[in-house]
Amino acid sequence: MEEAKEREKLTLVSRKSCFGLPTSCPNCLPAYVYLKFSGTPFDLDFNLINPDSDQIPYVESGTYVAYNNEKGGVIRSLSEDGFVDLDSQVRGIPEWISAKAMVDSWLADAIIYELWVGSDGTSAHKIYYSDLPWPLGKILYLKQVHVVKQILGITKENAERREEEIYRNANDAFSALSTRLGEQDYFFDNRPTSLDAVFLGHALFTLYALPETSVLRSKLLEHDNLVRYTEKYKSELIDSSGSSSSGTQSQSDPSSSVPRRPSQWSSKPKSKPKREKTEEEKKFRRRAKYFLVTQLVAVLVFLSLLGGSDAAEVELDEDDDGADYD
Amino acid sequence: MEEAKEREKLTLVTRKSCFGLPTSCPNCLPAYVYLKFSGTPFDLDFNLINPDSDQIPYVESGTYVAYNNEKGGVIRSLSEDGFVDLDSQVRGIPEWISAKAMVDSWLADAIIYELWVGSDGTSAHKIYYSDLPWPLGKILYLKQVHVVKQILGITKENAERREEEIYRNANDAFSALSTRLGEQAYFFDNRPTSLDAVFLGHALFTLYALPETSVLRSKLLEHDNLVRYTEKYKSEMIDSSGSSYSGTQSQSDPSSSVPRRPSQWSSKPKSKPKREKTEEEKKFRRRAKYFLVTQLVAVLVFLSLLGGSDAAEVELDEDDDDADYD
Numbered sequence: 118m119e120e121a122k123e124r125e126k127l128t129l130v131s132r133k134s135c136f137g138l139p140t141s142c143p144n145c146l147p148a149y150v151y152l153k154f155s156g157t158p159f160d161l162d163f164n165l166i167n168p169d170s171d172q173i174p175y176v177e178s179g180t181y182v183a184y185n186n187e188k189g190g191v192i193r194s195l196s197e198d199g200f201v202d203l204d205s206q207v208r209g210i211p212e213w214i215s216a217k218a219m220v221d222s223w224l225a226d227a228i229i230y231e232l233w234v235g236s237d238g239t240s241a242h243k244i245y246y247s248d249l250p251w252p253l254g255k256i257l258y259l260k261q262v263h264v265v266k267q268i269l270g271i272t273k274e275n276a277e278r279r280e281e282e283i284y285r286n287a288n289d290a291f292s293a294l295s296t297r298l299g300e301q302d303y304f305f306d307n308r309p310t311s312l313d314a315v316f317l318g319h320a321l322f323t324l325y326a327l328p329e330t331s332v333l334r335s336k337l338l339e340h341d342n343l344v345r346y347t348e349k350y351k352s353e354l355i356d357s358s359g360s361s362s363s364g365t366q367s368q369s370d371p372s373s374s375v376p377r378r379p380s381q382w383s384s385k386p387k388s389k390p391k392r393e394k395t396e397e398e399k400k401f402r403r404r405a406k407y408f409l410v411t412q413l414v415a416v417l418v419f420l421s422l423l424g425g426s427d428a429a430e431v432e433l434d435e436d437d438d439g440a441d442y443d
Numbered sequence: 444m445e446e447a448k449e450r451e452k453l454t455l456v457t458r459k460s461c462f463g464l465p466t467s468c469p470n471c472l473p474a475y476v477y478l479k480f481s482g483t484p485f486d487l488d489f490n491l492i493n494p495d496s497d498q499i500p501y502v503e504s505g506t507y508v509a510y511n512n513e514k515g516g517v518i519r520s521l522s523e524d525g526f527v528d529l530d531s532q533v534r535g536i537p538e539w540i541s542a543k544a545m546v547d548s549w550l551a552d553a554i555i556y557e558l559w560v561g562s563d564g565t566s567a568h569k570i571y572y573s574d575l576p577w578p579l580g581k582i583l584y585l586k587q588v589h590v591v592k593q594i595l596g597i598t599k600e601n602a603e604r605r606e607e608e609i610y611r612n613a614n615d616a617f618s619a620l621s622t623r624l625g626e627q628a629y630f631f632d633n634r635p636t637s638l639d640a641v642f643l644g645h646a647l648f649t650l651y652a653l654p655e656t657s658v659l660r661s662k663l664l665e666h667d668n669l670v671r672y673t674e675k676y677k678s679e680m681i682d683s684s685g686s687s688y689s690g691t692q693s694q695s696d697p698s699s700s701v702p703r704r705p706s707q708w709s710s711k712p713k714s715k716p717k718r719e720k721t722e723e724e725k726k727f728r729r730r731a732k733y734f735l736v737t738q739l740v741a742v743l744v745f746l747s748l749l750g751g752s753d754a755a756e757v758e759l760d761e762d763d764d765d766a767d768y769d
Contacts, residue, residue, distance in 0.1 A: 171601070186601065186604065187604065189608060189611070209618075209622070210622075211538075211542075211618075211619035211620070211622045211623040212537075212538045212541065212623075214545070214615050214616070214618070214619035215538065215541035215542045215544065215545040215616075215619055216537075216541045218541065218544055218545035218548060218549050218612070218615075218616065219540070219541040219544035219545065219548075221548075222544060222545075222547075222548030222549070223544050223548070267593040267594065268593065268594060268596050270594050275497070275512060278512065278513065282515060285515070286544070289540050289544075290540070290541075290544065292535075292537075292540070293537035293540035293541055294537070296535070296536075296537045297537040297538075420746070
């Protein structure tokens with residue numbers, strides 16, 4: 118069925134590394150962690166110029182490619198195509214399936230909300246647009262904010278309610294996972310599965326790439342064992358593995374910099390820069406509207422002048438004729 | 444804290460009843476089932492004229508109102524405001540939380556997909572638009588199809604892949620729930636919770652309101668115990684309760700009409716009318732585009748005629764002048 122396992126080395130192509138993480142994009146981290154858990158050797162490459170591409174992350178091996186937007190993604194492709202399968206023992210367990218659903222829906226939604234709507238955009242800019250010219254990055258950012266609001270069904274009228282729902286679901290998910298994990302090493306069956314990989318991807322992103330004012334981050338910090346779990350695998354898989362993670366900024370972030378005692382954090386972040394960002398966005402939109410309106414007015418003025426000058430010419434001629442006829 | 448429990452009788456306002464169900468709208472069914480499970484007496488009223496309102500379903504009791512789009516919805520409001528709480532014992536159980544997440548995400552997504560994108564629209568029309576004039580219903584329908592595609596992140600390029608993902612998630616959810624339920628009477632703790640109510644709402648809708656060609660419906664039919672569970676509560680709560688609901692069409696649908704043996708159904712529905720609907724939609728859009736283009740052309744022609752007639756007048760005057768000067 119499958120060819121012999123003599124394959125070329127896997128290469129994982131993801132988005133750039135920053136915040137002390139091997140890759141800072143929340144879509145790419147789960148694939149990275151999954152490969153690390155499996156012990157499969159792989160190279161890490163970066164694609165810096167396609168921030169809105171659905172194909173990233175992807176895995177290559179010789180002529181084989183598994184894109185993010187095909188066949189359910191990199192992790193599923195790796196299983197189905199015989200490279201790595203950590204889930205064979207748990208796939209039939211209902212609790213595992215529902216936990217996976219919860220992480221893939223409630224936590225994934227909370228992450229994209231926090232990244233694109235609930236924060237001031239600095240994290241998103243660093244991860245996706247820092248290698249693009251500023252105007253282009255700004256436009257792509259606003260476009261992505263719009264898309265995310267559509268996906269989450271957020272409108273002006275329900276924005277506050279939806280935010281409350283999203284954070285509440287995330288909190289319930291964290292509570293459930295924390296209770297489930299207890300003091301174990303992994304969530305299920307005493308072995309790592311894709312559930313561990315996906316959750317770790319989300320948690321690493323939440324703890325290290327989101328700003329300290331992030332509500333989502335403060336909610337995760339309330340669950341000690343989840344934070345310990347995340348720090349443990351960050352240290353094992355990322356900081357001390359010695360494999361290639363071009364974390365140019367990794368030296369400046371000490372690996373155990375996540376304060377663990379929730380009492381050091383007020384449960385409401387000190388300053389929520391969301392209003393500032395919305396103001397900026399509103400300003401930008403207002404300016405765009407003014408620009409379009411002035412353009413339209415200019416066109417109309419031009420048309421009326423055209424029509425007006427013709428009328429003026431006709432009048433002049435009539436006056437001349439009038440003068441002649443006197 | 445709470446006032447004495449001497450309250451006026453609850454009234455649940457939902458969308459119309461059809462397909463033999465007390466209400467046929469998949470958003471309203473869970474609230475109905477939840478109230479039934481609780482044994483709280485309530486009246487059922489219908490709102491037929493606001494198909495795109497987010498407030499429906501809602502519950503009234505005297506001056507108290509709990510809308511669908513406030514505080515997490517009717518079921519949550521009923522718990523928090525002291526009317527009904529079936530979840531007090533299970534709220535902390537991680538498996539219950541994740542099962543709730545799975546039903547609220549994977550199954551809910553599959554239902555809106557099937558209702559608005561994956562089927563030919565007859566079910567949606569019956570439930571939401573049958574009391575509106577046809578053109579208005581058509582426009583609202585197309586608008587809702589567009590919104591649902593945005594929420595599910597469906598584009599022309601990824602439509603096939605997204606459909607596959609949505610059905611796969613639904614199938615995994617059905618498998619997990621089927622395994623979880625086994626031969627029990629309820630999913631958790633041997634008592635009904637909001638998980639049972641929400642799942643039953645989805646299942647009743649899937650089995651009775653979706654057409655026989657529906658892929659989602661055929662997937663649910665593959666799980667005998669889930670079908671039995673659904674039929675059992677339909678019979679207990681709906682067909683034999685004798686409570687007031689205007690099921691004008693309920694007589695024509697025998698209560699045990701759901702064929703249970705999957706072998707009677709091919710796993711691929713016989714004819715998938717999706718292509719036909721997309722054709723119809725494309726025709727409609729083409730016509731709309733032609734209309735707009737002809738309008739634009741008419742405006743341009745008018746403007747140029749205006750400019751042309753001025754020029755003609757000027758020329759005539761010049762000719763007259765020339766004639767005079769001869």
